[in-house]
Each structure stands twice: as structure tokens, then as C-alpha cells.
Amino acid sequence: MNILVILVPSSLILGLGALAAFVWTLRHGQYDDLEGDAARILLDDDDTDPQEED
Amino acid sequence: MTLASCPECEAAGRAAKQAAVRDGLPSHELILPTIHCSSCIRAVETLLNARDDIAWARVNLSRKRVAISAVSDVDPAPWIGALAGIGFEAHEARGAGKVAQDDGLVLRLGIAGFAMMNVMLLSVAVWSGASDTTREFLHWIAATIALPATLFCAQPFFVSAWGALRGARLNMDVPISLAIVLATGLSLYETMAGGGQTYFDAALSLTFFLLGGRVLETRMRRAARSAATDLAALEPNRVIRLDGDARTNCRVDDICAGDTLWLAAGSRVPVDGVLLAPEAQVDRSALSGESDAISVHAGDTLTAGEVMLSGPVTLRTTVDASGSTLRRLVQLAEIAEGARSRYTSLATKAAGIYAPLVHGLALAAFLGWYFATGDLYLALTIAIATLIITCPCALGLAVPAVSTVATGRLFRMGVLVKSETALERLAEVDTVVFDKTGTLSDSALVPDDDMPAQARSVLKALAEMSNHPLSRSVLDALEDIAPAQVDGISEHKGAGIKGVWQGLPVALGDAAWVGSGTGTVLQLGDRVFLLRRKERPLPEAAATLRALHETGLNIHMLTGDTRANADRMAATLDVDHVHAGVNPDMKQALIHDLQVAGSKVLMVGDGLNDTLALTQAYASIAPGTALEASQNAADVVLLGQHLSGIPAVLHIARSARRRILENFGLAALYNMIAIPLALAGFATPLMAALAMSTSSITVTLNALRTRAPS
Numbered sequence: 001m002n003i004l005v006i007l008v009p010s011s012l013i014l015g016l017g018a019l020a021a022f023v024w025t026l027r028h029g030q031y032d033d034l035e036g037d038a039a040r041i042l043l044d045d046d047d048t049d050p051q052e053e054d
Numbered sequence: 055m056t057l058a059s060c061p062e063c064e065a066a067g068r069a070a071k072q073a074a075v076r077d078g079l080p081s082h083e084l085i086l087p088t089i090h091c092s093s094c095i096r097a098v099e100t101l102l103n104a105r106d107d108i109a110w111a112r113v114n115l116s117r118k119r120v121a122i123s124a125v126s127d128v129d130p131a132p133w134i135g136a137l138a139g140i141g142f143e144a145h146e147a148r149g150a151g152k153v154a155q156d157d158g159l160v161l162r163l164g165i166a167g168f169a170m171m172n173v174m175l176l177s178v179a180v181w182s183g184a185s186d187t188t189r190e191f192l193h194w195i196a197a198t199i200a201l202p203a204t205l206f207c208a209q210p211f212f213v214s215a216w217g218a219l220r221g222a223r224l225n226m227d228v229p230i231s232l233a234i235v236l237a238t239g240l241s242l243y244e245t246m247a248g249g250g251q252t253y254f255d256a257a258l259s260l261t262f263f264l265l266g267g268r269v270l271e272t273r274m275r276r277a278a279r280s281a282a283t284d285l286a287a288l289e290p291n292r293v294i295r296l297d298g299d300a301r302t303n304c305r306v307d308d309i310c311a312g313d314t315l316w317l318a319a320g321s322r323v324p325v326d327g328v329l330l331a332p333e334a335q336v337d338r339s340a341l342s343g344e345s346d347a348i349s350v351h352a353g354d355t356l357t358a359g360e361v362m363l364s365g366p367v368t369l370r371t372t373v374d375a376s377g378s379t380l381r382r383l384v385q386l387a388e389i390a391e392g393a394r395s396r397y398t399s400l401a402t403k404a405a406g407i408y409a410p411l412v413h414g415l416a417l418a419a420f421l422g423w424y425f426a427t428g429d430l431y432l433a434l435t436i437a438i439a440t441l442i443i444t445c446p447c448a449l450g451l452a453v454p455a456v457s458t459v460a461t462g463r464l465f466r467m468g469v470l471v472k473s474e475t476a477l478e479r480l481a482e483v484d485t486v487v488f489d490k491t492g493t494l495s496d497s498a499l500v501p502d503d504d505m506p507a508q509a510r511s512v513l514k515a516l517a518e519m520s521n522h523p524l525s526r527s528v529l530d531a532l533e534d535i536a537p538a539q540v541d542g543i544s545e546h547k548g549a550g551i552k553g554v555w556q557g558l559p560v561a562l563g564d565a566a567w568v569g570s571g572t573g574t575v576l577q578l579g580d581r582v583f584l585l586r587r588k589e590r591p592l593p594e595a596a597a598t599l600r601a602l603h604e605t606g607l608n609i610h611m612l613t614g615d616t617r618a619n620a621d622r623m624a625a626t627l628d629v630d631h632v633h634a635g636v637n638p639d640m641k642q643a644l645i646h647d648l649q650v651a652g653s654k655v656l657m658v659g660d661g662l663n664d665t666l667a668l669t670q671a672y673a674s675i676a677p678g679t680a681l682e683a684s685q686n687a688a689d690v691v692l693l694g695q696h697l698s699g700i701p702a703v704l705h706i707a708r709s710a711r712r713r714i715l716e717n718f719g720l721a722a723l724y725n726m727i728a729i730p731l732a733l734a735g736f737a738t739p740l741m742a743a744l745a746m747s748t749s750s751i752t753v754t755l756n757a758l759r760t761r762a763p764s
Contacts, residue, residue: 004188008195012172019168026157026164036115039092 080112080121082130083147085284086137087693089118097140102133117280119147129303131292146292147284159272162207163265169203170258174743177255181740193245193252200238200254208234208261210268226405229412230446234260236438251435253442256742260447263750267454274461278470282691285470285678293317293324296368309375317367319549319564319574320524323360325378328353331367333566335573336360339491340661340681342637343614345589347573359662359681363524363587364564364573366549380662380683399475400714401453408449416440419733432735439737443728448749452717455757460710463762468693469703476689478714479673480707482654486602486700487645487667489659490613490623493677494595494697498527499574499585509583511538513576516551516562519543524574525551525562528585589619591626598697599627605701608653612641614663641667658700660684675700705763713760717753724749 025031089098095113098120102111109123122133130146137144176196180189208231215231218224234257241252293309294316295302301316306324309315314330317323323336335347340359347363350356356369358380375381420437424430461471471477488494501510515537517525540560543553550563558579561568565575568582576583603609610631613620620634633644645667648655657664657671660680668674668687676688677697685691692699728745731737 004191008176008192011175012195012199015168015172019164022164022168023161026160031160033114033116036095036113039095039115042092043096 166207166262327369327371335363440732448721473689481711483656485653492660
């Protein structure tokens with residue numbers, strides 16, 4: 001029982017962390033162009049893309 | 055970062071660009087229908103970002119668009135020209151920067167997923183034997199997560215269910231909402247009473263699975279819709295206005311009555327007006343279906359939607375852009391589209407059977423157990439367990455899963471399904487009615503048979519130098535001819551092409567511009583050859599009609615053209631039922647008659663004269679070359695003129711309908727096992743969780759079997 005008091009909150013905090021990360025990616029439009037992102041990993045120079053630079 | 059290796063000036067330019075990036079939204083959006091890979095992205099972005107008048111450009115491959123932030127508000131024509139120079143077709147999108155957001159739904163999905171996984175972990179602990187205080191502790195934590203998560207995530211279902219109930223209807227969201235609310239309520243009561251069975255995980259996984267289905271469905275439909283809008287935007291929305299001697303490139307929307315417009319040969323009349331040039335030839339097929347060119351003279355009325363075959367000409371507008379015939383037809387089609395929602399979808403029909411049945415069973419269980427045992431709590435628990443376990447999940451996913459797969463497969467084939475119920479209606483079609491002009495056939499300029507071979511090769515050399523649609527159509531007839539050596543070629547915008555061949559001046563273009571007569575001519579020194587417009591079937595037309603005929607469909611051809619032209623085309627394409635010389639109202643009436651006789655009619659048409667027929671028919675398809683009004687009226691739009699998409703659409707629609715019915719069958723099968731158990735009082739939260747996940751997965755896997763014809 002005692003161990004649950006530590007384990008349950010810590011698993012929840014980890015889960016909430018992942019949720020926060022998901023919300024952040026969503027807010028920053030990372031799911032707007034899934035096909036484009038898949039294709040972009042094949043480009044060797046990221047320099048052509050000024051949006052990445054800010 | 056390459057800042058260190060950059061010359062100073064470049065770094066400065068980049069800094070200025072970055073400042074503009076921070077300013078936010080893109081000012082322009084271009085549609086790039088042909089981009090498909092990473093090198094396309096690189097080519098487009100490198101070209102655009104190197105320009106001084108562009109702050110930044112970013113390609114969105116999924117939407118086949120590039121968002122551009124310009125340094126100031128400028129005309130995108132030079133960018134489009136530059137892109138054409140490296141081989142990318144580009145068009146200006148209307149309403150740049152307005153992107154429909156479905157982030158709310160995705161956010162809900164994410165939260166539901168988080169809550170479901172955590173609660174499921176806690177539930178597994180309970181199922182595997184936690185007892186007393188530990189179980190109570192776990193239940194309370196589950197309740198703390200599940201309550202706010204369910205209330206927030208299931209909102210779309212509650213809203214839709216409430217809307218349906220207020221309108222005295224039943225949709226699938228009613229039993230879903232009821233199951234979620236009752237499961238959460240019962241579990242909360244159990245938690246507070248220190249009881250043993252909570253259904254928090256069931257409520258959350260139901261929400262999660264159904265939200266997943268809904269997110270995928272909206273994404274797919276939005277992709278198809280936005281592609282269809284892009285297609286409509288291919289109609290040029292800029293024209294050249296003459297203010298005295300000055301030429302202004304202005305938007306069609308900004309045209310007022312009384313403006314003078316300059317139109318090149320091959321362009322569409324944007325707004326109704328009167329011809330100022332002494333004489334011109336127009337193609338009226340979009341309005342009337344006639345395939346022959348029509349001569350008009352100064353003072354004659356030109357209607358929006360007609361195509362100028364000779365030019366350049368000037369015209370004086372008689373109405374504002376908003377009052378043009380074209381715009382009025384677009385609005386008419388929008389009104390008609392709303393009227394078609396009378397079709398009841400399979401999902402609604404299923405909900406109409408399922409909801410009363412399950413709710414009735416739950417009520418019967420409650421009454422039965424209450425009178426048999428006198429225990430109100432037990433009777434209520436069993437009734438609620440019945441509602442939870444009857445798999446609204448499988449039923450809720452049955453249609454969205456299949457329609458997502460089918461719409462996605464069609465999207466990749468270049469077929470855009472715009473209407474939600476289009477696939478279901480297409481599956482039932484037994485008669486296909488085609489419009490002739492523009493749908494099954496187009497018109498091309500062809501040299502007369504007596505034109506000498508040398509003239510043909512000069513013609514090819516000149517026509518190859520231009521991207522003009524009329525030149526392209528000339529080339530189709532000259533495939534096996536080698537082009538002659540023509541020097542000093544120059545294109546005179548809107549009029550024609552000139553050059554020098556073996557010391558002789560040669561020209562291809564408008565007769566009035568070359569020197570004499572009307573129509574399009576080829577000049578060779580002092581000899582002039584007339585190029586005639588001739589109607590020809592589209593390359594895929596014959597094969598498509600044969601394929602449709604083989605699947606047992608009745609095929610009709612409707613046209614506003616003359617009987618002779620219609621019969622000639624019908625003989626070439628082997629169509630049995632031909633109706634010639636019909637006006638738009640008669641087209642609609644003909645389809646109405648077919649429907650009264652019991653046929654389910656699919657109308658395929660592109661002209662403005664087809665819009666009424668498209669909305670009247672049970673289902674409708676428009677080719678991508680159709681005008682905006684016709685595309686709006688149609689359920690399905692084909693990219694380009696690929697008629698071969700039509701048999702594929704019908705095949706996938708039938709396959710999708712079978713999968714949906716199978717999914718309903720699967721859901722019924724689960725219920726046949728689950729309902730007796732629940733009624734007998736044996737249902738447990740673990741069983742509910744198992745039934746829900748298994749049925750959702752089975753239904754989704756079955757949906758993936760929706761196939762395109764091999």
C-alpha cells in the first residue's frame with residue numbers, strides 16, 4: 001500500500017508530462033503537414049527553411 | 055546554422071526575412087497541384103525564398119500548397135511565372151491564411167487517450183485483486199482523472215446528441231452519450247459507496263475510440279473538400295482592366311459595371327458584358343452544350359462562362375462581379391445542395407433501430423429485476439451494465455471507419471468525395487447519365503486534310519512554343535510530325551505566335567491579327583490555312599463507358615448540342631440512349647422522369663447547363679475541368695478529365711457499403727453474446743472493456759478491406 005502512494009502519483013506525473021508535450025506539439029502546428037514532414041527528413045540542408053530558424 | 059559562412063549581405067537579408075517571419079501570418083497562398091516529393095519541396099522553397107519580395111515561403115505537402123509571406127502586398131503573378139519556369143503549375147488560392155482547424159478534436163483525443171491509459175492501469179490493479187482500502191484509493195484516483203476528462207472529451211457527442219433529441223430525432227450519438235453518462239454516474243456512485251464495480255475505463259475508452267474515428271473522418275473529408283475548393287480556384291480570378299491606356303491586373307471580384315476588360319483568346323468571360331471589338335468567336339458550350347464556335351459582333355452580349363476563341367478582344371461589363379450569371383449560378387447550386395440533405399444515411403437508420411431496441415431492453419431488465427428481487431440498486435446496476443456493454447462503440451465506428459478508408463483511397467486516385475452520404479448513394483446507382491460536351495468530348499483545332507506536310511511541321515514548331523490551351527489542342531493532332539526549323543519565334547500575348555521559316559514570315563493565331571478573316575489560322579508567307587474546331591471524344595471516354603456498361607448500368611447521354619453532333623458522338627462511343635437539344639430544365643426533367651420510373655440516377659456533367667440536373671440526380675459527379683458552379687453542385691469531383699475514375703468510384707462505393715453492412719452485422723453478433731450475459735446480471739467491467747476493444751478493432755480491420763478494383 002505505502003509504495004502505491006509514491007508510484008501512483010509518479011506515474012500520473014509522467015503521464016501528464018507526456019500530455020503537456022502533446023498539447024505543445026499540437027499548438028505549434030506539428031500535425032499540420034504530416035506528409036511534408038515525412039518528405040523533409042530527406043532534405044540535407046535545413047537552411048532553406050527560414051521558419052525553423054526562429 | 056550557416057550564418058558564419060555567409061557573406062555579410064546575405065546575413066543581413068536573412069535577418070530582415072526573420073523579422074518578417076515573426077510578424078506572423080502568410081499573406082498569399084499558392085496551390086501547387088503537381089508537387090509530390092521532397093525535391094519538389096526543396097525546389098519550390100529555394101526558388102521562392104531567394105526572391106526579394108518574399109519574406110518566407112513554406113510548402114505544405116499534405117495540402118499541396120505553399121504559404122508565402124510577402125514583403126508587401128503584391129501581385130503573385132511573377133511568382134507563378136517563376137514556378138512555371140521550373141516546371142510547377144501554380145495557382146493563386148482564394149482566401150489565403152484561412153485554415154479550418156480541427157485542433158479541438160485532436161486535443162480531446164489526446165486527453166481521452168491519456169486518461170484512458172491511466173484509468174485502465176488502475177482498473178487492471180483492481181481486477182487483479184486489490185481490495186478494501188487499496189481498491190477504494192484506486193477508485194478515487196480513477197474518478198479524479200475520469201470525471202473531468204469525460205466531461206471535456208465527450209462534449210462533441212453530448213452536443214450532437216442534444217441537438218438530435220431537441221429535433222425529436224435519434225442519432226448514433228444519443229446511445230453513445232447515454233452510455234458514457236450512465237457509466238460515469240454509476241461508477242461515481244459505486245466509488246462513493248465503496249462498491250466493487252466501476253466503469254470509468256469503459257466510459258473513457260468509448261470516448262477515445264469514437265473520437266479517434268471522428269478525427270480521422272473529419273481530416274479525410276476536409277482534405278477532399280479543400281482539394282475540391284482548390285480545383286474551383288483554378289478558374290482565373292484575375293483579369294486585365296483597361297483604364298484609358300493603362301492596363302491594371304485586378305481581381306474578378308473588384309470588377310464593376312461599366313469597366314472595360316481585355317480578354318486574350320482562350321480566356322473565359324469573367325462577368326457579363328457587351329463586346330466592343332468588331333467581331334469575335336466564342337465557345338458557348340458551358341452554357342448551352344453546343345460544341346460549335348459561335349460568331350458574335352460588336353454590341354452583342356457576352357455571358358460569363360463563355361470562352362473567347364479569338365482575340366484579344368475588349369468588352370464593356372454590364373453588371374458588377376457579384377451580379378454575374380456565373381456567380382448567380384454558384385449561389386443557386388449552393389441552395390440546391392442544402393436541399394439534398396433529405397437522404398437518410400445508413401448510420402442514422404442503424405441508430406433508429408439500435409437505440410430504441412437497446413434502451414427498451416435496459417428498461418425491461420430494470421423492471422424485470424426490480425419486480426423479481428425488489429432490489430432497486432441491483433436492478434439499476436444491471437440495466438446500466440446492459441447499456442454499457444451493448445457496444446455502441448462498434449456501431450459508432452462502423453460507418454466512419456469505412457468512409458475514412460474509402461474516401462482516402464479515392465483521394466489518392468484523384469477522386470474527391472465532398473458529400474458525407476455520397477458513397478452510400480453511389481453504391482445504389484443503376485443508371486448513369488452523361489453530359490456530352492466537355493464531359494465525354496472536347497473540341498480541338500485540327501488542320502484540314504489538304505494542308506501540306508511542310509505547313510504541318512511549321513504549325514507544330516509554332517504551337518510547341520506556347521502553353522496556350524488552343525496551341526496544346528493543335529499539337530494533339532500532330533503527334534507523328536517532326537517540327538520544322540523556325541527562327542525568331544515570339545509570342546504575342548492573347549493574339550498568336552510569329553516566327554521566320556526559310557526566310558518566310560510565319561504566324562499562328564487569331565485571323566484578324568494575322569491579316570484577314572475570322573477564326574484561328576496558320577500563315578505561311580502569303581498563304582493562309584484555316585484551322586477548324588472539331589469535336590472529339592476524350593481519350594478515356596470509350597473505355598469508361600464500356601466498363602460501366604459491363605457492370606450492368608444503363609447509360610444515357612444528354613446534350614444541348616444538335617441531334618447530328620449528338621448522334622455522331624453516340625455512334626463513336628456506343629451509347630444507346632441519346633437525348634439531343636435539351637435545355638437545362640429539360641435535363642432536370644429527364645432525370646426526374648427516370649427517377650419516377652424507379653431508377654437511381656448518377657449524373658456526370660461539367661457545364662453550367664448541367665447544374666440543375668446534377669442537383670436533381672440521386673448522386674452526381676463533375677470532372678475537374680467543370681466550372682465552379684457545377685463542381686459545387688456535384689457530390690464527387692474528379693481531378694482532371696480522368697473519366698476512368700468513375701467505374702472506380704462506383705466499385706469502391708459498393709465495396710464500402712458492403713463493409714458498413716458487415717460492420718453492423720459484427721456489432722449485432724457481439725450484442726447477441728453480450729446482451730444475454732448483461733441481462734442475466736453477469737456483466738463485469740472487465741467484460742465491458744474486452745467487448746469494447748475487441749469490437750472496435752474488428753470493425754476497423756474490416757473497414758480496411760474496402761478495396762479499389764485491381
